[in-house]
Amino acid sequence: MSIRTKVFKNMYQDSVSLMQISAHISKLAGIEQASVVMGTSTNLAQLRDAALDDGCTAGPNDLVIAVRGEIAACDGALVIAEERLNSKPEESSGDGVRPPPLASLEMAVEQQAASNLALISVPGDYAAAEAIKALRLGLSVMLFSDNVSLAHELEIKTLAREKNLLVMGPDCGTAIINGLPLGFANVVRRGAIGVVAASGTGLQEVTCRIDQLGAGISQALGTGGHDLHESIGGISMLYGLDALAADPDTQVIVLISKPPAPAVAEKILARARAAGKPVVVNFLGAKPEDMNVPGITPAYTLADAAGFAVALLSGAKLPPTVAEINSPDAGRLHDYSRTLRPMRRFIRGVFAGGTFCYESQLLCRQRGFAASSNTPVASNSKLEDIWHSTGHTLVDMGDDDFTRGRPHPMIDPTLRNQRILAELNDPQTAVVLFDLVLGYGASTEPARELLELIEHARLQAAGQDLPVLISHVCGTEADPQVRSRQVDTLREAGVLVAGCNAQAALWASHVAHLQAQK
Numbered sequence: 001m002s003i004r005t006k007v008f009k010n011m012y013q014d015s016v017s018l019m020q021i022s023a024h025i026s027k028l029a030g031i032e033q034a035s036v037v038m039g040t041s042t043n044l045a046q047l048r049d050a051a052l053d054d055g056c057t058a059g060p061n062d063l064v065i066a067v068r069g070e071i072a073a074c075d076g077a078l079v080i081a082e083e084r085l086n087s088k089p090e091e092s093s094g095d096g097v098r099p100p101p102l103a104s105l106e107m108a109v110e111q112q113a114a115s116n117l118a119l120i121s122v123p124g125d126y127a128a129a130e131a132i133k134a135l136r137l138g139l140s141v142m143l144f145s146d147n148v149s150l151a152h153e154l155e156i157k158t159l160a161r162e163k164n165l166l167v168m169g170p171d172c173g174t175a176i177i178n179g180l181p182l183g184f185a186n187v188v189r190r191g192a193i194g195v196v197a198a199s200g201t202g203l204q205e206v207t208c209r210i211d212q213l214g215a216g217i218s219q220a221l222g223t224g225g226h227d228l229h230e231s232i233g234g235i236s237m238l239y240g241l242d243a244l245a246a247d248p249d250t251q252v253i254v255l256i257s258k259p260p261a262p263a264v265a266e267k268i269l270a271r272a273r274a275a276g277k278p279v280v281v282n283f284l285g286a287k288p289e290d291m292n293v294p295g296i297t298p299a300y301t302l303a304d305a306a307g308f309a310v311a312l313l314s315g316a317k318l319p320p321t322v323a324e325i326n327s328p329d330a331g332r333l334h335d336y337s338r339t340l341r342p343m344r345r346f347i348r349g350v351f352a353g354g355t356f357c358y359e360s361q362l363l364c365r366q367r368g369f370a371a372s373s374n375t376p377v378a379s380n381s382k383l384e385d386i387w388h389s390t391g392h393t394l395v396d397m398g399d400d401d402f403t404r405g406r407p408h409p410m411i412d413p414t415l416r417n418q419r420i421l422a423e424l425n426d427p428q429t430a431v432v433l434f435d436l437v438l439g440y441g442a443s444t445e446p447a448r449e450l451l452e453l454i455e456h457a458r459l460q461a462a463g464q465d466l467p468v469l470i471s472h473v474c475g476t477e478a479d480p481q482v483r484s485r486q487v488d489t490l491r492e493a494g495v496l497v498a499g500c501n502a503q504a505a506l507w508a509s510h511v512a513h514l515q516a517q518k
Contacts, residue, residue: 030073191216438475
């Protein structure tokens, strides 16, 4: 195997574009791994960790293509990547004269004076400075960039609060503003339910479920995962909550987060009570007694949050929680379990969505199945070797552990699919639990990419039993991938497709329970 790199001096593209190019060339014949990144010290270190460094010299303003594979394939991949980097169409005015390229936020505001939001996706070392520039220009900010310190996040959000502006992020990958999906978002109906979430895939799950239930979204605001940290104080969630409370187009509000710091939770719940509108709160894993607040509708799961919001909107009775298994499902799962040998005992979860992994760990643990993970919830154990599962294991393949030098699995599911195949081939696996996340920026046909792996596993099994495959698909019919098409493809391959992530985790736990009784 050979390693090839190419450095482009003073070239910049946003991280999502670079991940998509990385995903494309990674799938070329003869390529083992590929990465297209900015040449920051962090990214260069990740290339070294991923064995993609051939000693190239690059600075933070440079762009790096790195590939490993057969020599001819590497050379071809560099050419294709360069073509994609340079393939953006050039805009021109009506008289054929190109406008000058926008070299700064100041130039952008000058040319587009009506703009009120800046989406910032630059290396973390520079993200705070760009966010502060945008705020000083009177722009709210969606900060896609990660690796921003808590101190810088507090500085950014304090300035935003002083200027009465919104900051979504850092590390905010999903939002829907006035019906426009930003980042990894889905195509959902417009409607009267507003969402504020400190979780990207949590926001996607809730907005998609609301769409599936026939309602729609007024606004969906991300906060970034650290907003409810005690040192930040929930500045963005409080701003978003106030904005939705004042929005005449929003009739019901949903708040989503992992459990905040106690003082922050108290502040948010007090503000929610004063919103003057129904507020559903899903603090995943919070103690029930902490959520027993008058005027607030607590939700146990992400899907419950969506279902409760839709019911409150229509004035209907709250539906039962999805965190129960009905008799038909229990019977079907029992039939599947009967085909498994007693040695198959363990749940193996392989997730692209970090919040889906988190929620699944909580639900499995509450049913007696503590799982190891690279991102363990409280009381679960840290996985000693992230590349190999032991016992019950649920892994977040979108975590930095797995994405150094690689695209996120929502963009390129290759590594995630390989892990699914490994779990299928493990004779101790009872259930392989996984998610498919659709929407803008995500893989175009994620279900179809799994089919060959599943068929390969069946051929290798040579008539022996295979683990039960359980999945859930986060998306809508209007998404580019079309949710029903992905669901049908999975079912044709013998996968049990649940209606939501929580239901999938409960199904997996039920199969594990049946296997434990053998």
